[in-house]
Each structure stands twice: as structure tokens, then as C-alpha cells.
Amino acid sequence: MNTLTEQPAIQVSGVWKIFGDRWREALQAVQEHGISKQQVLEEYNCVVGVADASFEVAEGEIFCIMGLSGSGKSTLVRHVNRLLEPSAGHIHVNGDDVVGLDDKQLRDLRNRRIAMVFQNFGLMPHRTVRDNVAMPLEIRDLPKATRWQEADRVLELVELNGWEDKYAHELSGGMQQRVGLARAIAADPQVLLMDEPFSALDPLIRRQLQDQFMQLARVMKNHPVYHP
Numbered sequence: 001m002n003t004l005t006e007q008p009a010i011q012v013s014g015v016w017k018i019f020g021d022r023w024r025e026a027l028q029a030v031q032e033h034g035i036s037k038q039q040v041l042e043e044y045n046c047v048v049g050v051a052d053a054s055f056e057v058a059e060g061e062i063f064c065i066m067g068l069s070g071s072g073k074s075t076l077v078r079h080v081n082r083l084l085e086p087s088a089g090h091i092h093v094n095g096d097d098v099v100g101l102d103d104k105q106l107r108d109l110r111n112r113r114i115a116m117v118f119q120n121f122g123l124m125p126h127r128t129v130r131d132n133v134a135m136p137l138e139i140r141d142l143p144k145a146t147r148w149q150e151a152d153r154v155l156e157l158v159e160l161n162g163w164e165d166k167y168a169h170e171l172s173g174g175m176q177q178r179v180g181l182a183r184a185i186a187a188d189p190q191v192l193l194m195d196e197p198f199s200a201l202d203p204l205i206r207r208q209l210q211d212q213f214m215q216l217a218r219v220m221k222n223h224p225v226y227h228p
Contacts, residue, residue, distance in 0.1 A: 007095055009191060010057040010080060015089030017075055020046030027087050049075040053089070062217060074119075074195050081114040081193060082106055094190060111139055115184035116193040121176045123168040129155065129179050130164040136187035147186075154182045158212070174209055181213070 018026050018040065026044040029035050030051075037048045049072050057063040065073050078084045079091060082098055091098040093113065101109060115136070123132050130151045137147035155161055158178040168176055184192055 008056040008092075009059040009061070009094055010055075010063075011090075011092040012056070012076075012080070013054050013090045013092075015050055015053045015076070015079055015091065016048075016087045017050040017072075017079065017084060018046050018048050018087045020044060022046055023087055031088075049084075050079070050086075062214075077193055077195050080191070081110055081116060083116075111136060111187070113189055114191045114193060115187045115189035116195065117177075117180045117184050119196045121168070121173075121180050123176055123179055125168050128165050128167060129160065129171070132168070132179055133183045133186050135183060150186055151182070154186045155179075157185065158182045177209060178212075 016027055016030075018030075020026065022044040023046050026040045026046040026048075029044070030040060030048070035043070037051070040046050040048050051072075053076055055063070065076060067073050075084060079086050080093070080098070082091075082101070086099060089099075093109070096109075098106075098109065124135070127135070130148060133151040133154060134147040137150060152161070152164060155164060158181055160175065160178055160182065163171065163175065168179070171179065
């Protein structure tokens with residue numbers, strides 16, 4: 001893990017995302033004339049997903065993006081690892097310009113530096129729990145014994161030891177989400193993005209997983225994972 005620095009882990013500056021074929025015209029109209037989202041829709045048949053977003057996240061900080069349903073939270077989060085391309089603006093992760101990365105550099109960013117936990121779990125149904133967790137390490141061509149050992153260690157962190165050989169359909173929703181979290185941790189990322197990972201769960205399980213995540217964050221801060 002990185003040592004503490006004054007440089008933000010994530011720096012987002014003036015990011016816009018406008019969906020639609022005429023997004024360039026719409027963006028220019030918004031920036032030069034300050035037209036509203038409704039006018040963008042009516043005049044250009046485009047939708048403003050993110051409007052001039054700027055924020056910084058310090059290393060070790062847990063940063064929450066809050067807003068109403070449909071306000072663009074997921075859209076904004078998916079710009080950090082460039083699952084979505086910004087219409088305008090700058091995004092830096094540990095000082096590196098994410099927008100300027102080529103395809104190879106972008107794949108490396110997603111596999112080694114930024115992990116993501118999705119709302120819909122995103123597990124591979126034909127893989128066991130252990131294989132799902134070990135998948136990022138398999139992409140890195142680590143030996144099977146190494147990636148399985150690491151998968152078992154991380155599964156113990158999220159209290160899923162004993163479930164290594166099960167498949168996703170054999171697990172509850174809360175357990176599947178913990179597998180997704182374990183897979184992200186196994187990648188040993190510099191940044192962990194979470195796109196409303198607990199929202200699809202019932203309130204009791206959601207609260208339990210939120211508490212477990214906070215406890216896990218404290219453990220990871222004191223005893224970080226490291227992969228050469």
C-alpha cells in the first residue's frame with residue numbers, strides 16, 4: 001500500500017457527462033449560455049448525467065457520494081476507472097491522468113490499481129466462490145496455488161471460510177456481496193469503488209454488511225494486503 005502523501009488519491013475536476021449524439025453542442029451551450037438540463041433535453045435530445053463535478057479523496061479516506069435516485073451517483077463513480085468516458089474535465093488517480101491512458105494502461109489500472117464492487121454482485125455463476133475471488137490474480141498470471149491461498153485468506157476476512165467450493169446460486173444475497181467484496185480486496189487495489197453494493201439487500205442485512213465493511217476497512221488500514 002502507498003505511504004501517506006499530501007497528493008490526493010483521487011482528484012476529479014470539472015467533470016461533465018452528457019449522453020446523446022449531440023453532446024458536444026449541448027455541452028458548449030451549457031458552458032457558454034448556462035442552459036438548464038431540461039433545455040438540453042428539449043433542444044439537443046441529450047441528457048446531463050454529471051454536471052461540473054469536482055472533489056478530492058485523500059489516501060485512506062472513505063468518501064461517500066450521496067443523492068436522490070437518478071441523480072448521477074453511479075455515473076460519476078464509473079468515471080474514476082473510466083467505465084464511462086467524460087464529456088469534459090480531468091480525473092487523476094494518485095497523480096496519473098486517467099483520461100489520458102491508452103487501452104493497455106487502462107486495463108492495468110482496472111486490474112491492479114482500482115477495484116469495484118457492483119450493486120448486482122457481478123459474480124461468475126460457473127466459478128466457485130474461491131475461483132471468483134481469485135479471478136483478478138488469475139488475470140495477472142499468478143500460480144494457482146498462490147491465488148487460491150490468497151483467496152482463502154481474504155474469504156476468512158469477510159467471514160466466508162468454509163464456503164470456498166460453493167457456487168453463487170448456493171449463497172444468500174448478503175453472502176454473494178461479501179464474495180464481491182473479497183474479490184475486490186484480493187486485487188489489492190489502491191482505490192476501492194463501491195457502486196451502491198448493499199442497496200439491493202434487505203435493511204437488516206444491509207446494516208450488518210455496512211458495519212462489517214467499516215470493521216474490515218480498519219483492519220485493512222492496519223494490516224494492508226500486498227502483492228508483488
